[in-house]
Amino acid sequence: MSALLNFRTVYLQAIAKAWNDPTFHEKLVTVPENAVPPDYGGDKFSLLEKTFNYQSPFVNLFLAIVDPGPQGTHWDTQFDLEWIGEDGLFTIKIPKTPPKEDQPEALATYYRNFPTFIGLNHHKKEVVSLEGEEPRDTSFPMGRAEVQPDVLNSGVSKVASGHSLGSHLANLGGVTLQVIALAWRDPNFAYNIIRTADASAQLSVYFGYNNPFNYFIRFELDESFVWTPATETALGHWPDPIPKNIVVLNFPKKPPEGVDLPIALTQYNNTGPAYPFTCS
Numbered sequence: 001m002s003a004l005l006n007f008r009t010v011y012l013q014a015i016a017k018a019w020n021d022p023t024f025h026e027k028l029v030t031v032p033e034n035a036v037p038p039d040y041g042g043d044k045f046s047l048l049e050k051t052f053n054y055q056s057p058f059v060n061l062f063l064a065i066v067d068p069g070p071q072g073t074h075w076d077t078q079f080d081l082e083w084i085g086e087d088g089l090f091t092i093k094i095p096k097t098p099p100k101e102d103q104p105e106a107l108a109t110y111y112r113n114f115p116t117f118i119g120l121n122h123h124k125k126e127v128v129s130l131e132g133e134e135p136r137d138t139s140f141p142m143g144r145a146e147v148q149p150d151v152l153n154s155g156v157s158k159v160a161s162g163h164s165l166g167s168h169l170a171n172l173g174g175v176t177l178q179v180i181a182l183a184w185r186d187p188n189f190a191y192n193i194i195r196t197a198d199a200s201a202q203l204s205v206y207f208g209y210n211n212p213f214n215y216f217i218r219f220e221l222d223e224s225f226v227w228t229p230a231t232e233t234a235l236g237h238w239p240d241p242i243p244k245n246i247v248v249l250n251f252p253k254k255p256p257e258g259v260d261l262p263i264a265l266t267q268y269n270n271t272g273p274a275y276p277f278t279c280s
Contacts, residue, residue, distance in 0.1 A: 010054040019254040040064035060119025062244040075255035089248035098227035116173040175209040
């Protein structure tokens with residue numbers, strides 16, 4: 001089972017439990033306040049592990065589950081009898097600018113840690129396989145990265161353009177590398193992109209990248225994301241643990257009385273692969 005599909009199954013369990021258990025709902029769902037940076041009430045992967053014995057492979061990813069209010073995900077009973085609401089959010093951390101002579105090595109090492117914005121598994125070595133490939137050892141001899149979760153083995157799901165979900169995740173990883181390189185070179189670009197609530201339009205203008213996901217994309221400078229240059233005895237590296245990117249999911253509100261909850265839950269699960277963390 002792919003890492004994303006495994007997450008979707010446990011998240012569907014969490015939704016069903018939260019609809020029926022107010023105490024669990026209070027633990028799972030955060031109502032974000034207007035704080036900068038936002039307070040998401042802790043990483044929800046730990047709650048899923050405690051409740052459902054789920055062990056997340058996404059150790060460089062912080063999971064937030066929120067209820068943003070009236071614009072949040074809810075069941076539309078007035079018109080189409082479907083789920084509607086505000087998009088989710090990917091927050092991608094930008095490292096501080098290294099010395100110019102270290103930038104190529106620093107950028108390449110960043111990419112080995114984040115070939116997609118989801119990042120890598122730093123805890124153990126294992127053999128994983130991507131869709132259509134033989135199993136292979138993905139351990140890395142440099143930097144801090146060891147294992148890439150099987151995020152690209154995402155079945156045959158397609159997003160709007162017809163490309164596989166895995167290729168779109170990889171494309172976002174590639175354009176993130178371009179964003180970082182330009183941010184290090186151009187302070188004005190860096191200033192503007194980290195102050196944009198959704199950078200999708202800028203990614204299209206600067207890099208020809210069209211966001212295929214129903215998620216806003218936000219870039220955030222992390223002051224702790226500092227490069228340590230190489231020495232005679234050690235490779236250059238980013239901090240360990242490395243700062244986590246953030247995925248923010250909008251929790252689907254429980255449909256009103258009279259709605260068939262199992263039908264609503266299965267429809268949520270099939271909203272489409274433009275929601276890679278919640279739908280197939």
